[in-house]
Amino acid sequence: MRRSLLATIASVLLAVSSLSMPAQAVGELTCGTLRGGVWEIRTTDELACIAIGAPIVRTRKYLQKNDLDLSGYSNWQPIGDAVSQFSGSYDGAGFNIDYLQISQTTAAEAQTASHVGLFGWTSSASSL
Numbered sequence: 221m222r223r224s225l226l227a228t229i230a231s232v233l234l235a236v237s238s239l240s241m242p243a244q245a246v247g248e249l250t251c252g253t254l255r256g257g258v259w260e261i262r263t264t265d266e267l268a269c270i271a272i273g274a275p276i277v278r279t280r281k282y283l284q285k286n287d288l289d290l291s292g293y294s295n296w297q298p299i300g301d302a303v304s305q306f307s308g309s310y311d312g313a314g315f316n317i318d319y320l321q322i323s324q325t326t327a328a329e330a331q332t333a334s335h336v337g338l339f340g341w342t343s344s345a346s347s348l
């Protein structure tokens with residue numbers, strides 16, 4: 221009986237772990253809400269996730285769904301770098317991204333000054 225209970229608990233935990241991840245999860249898979257093959261960006265954290273998440277998130281299609289205020293980010297991490305360029309598509313849909321701030325204080329940061337902005341490095345396959 222105890223073994224059966226443990227097997228049932230393990231099955232339930234496995235089923236729960238396979239449910240969708242929160243929209244703001246950084247790293248493996250999600251940045252926004254997936255609808256019809258396009259990831260919808262509604263928050264600044266979802267936008268930042270594209271910059272700091274796993275490389276796969278920089279290959280997807282994104283659609284901005286409202287104005288975004290980046291004033292909470294004192295030093296924005298550009299989306300895409302030399303190793304993991306942005307190769308997806310980003311449609312701002314006419315919405316604003318306000319208060320973008322980037323501070324370069326070290327010599328190493330100054331050397332990458334040509335790739336500074338909302339997007340840092342983009343590939344020829346990207347669409348902005």
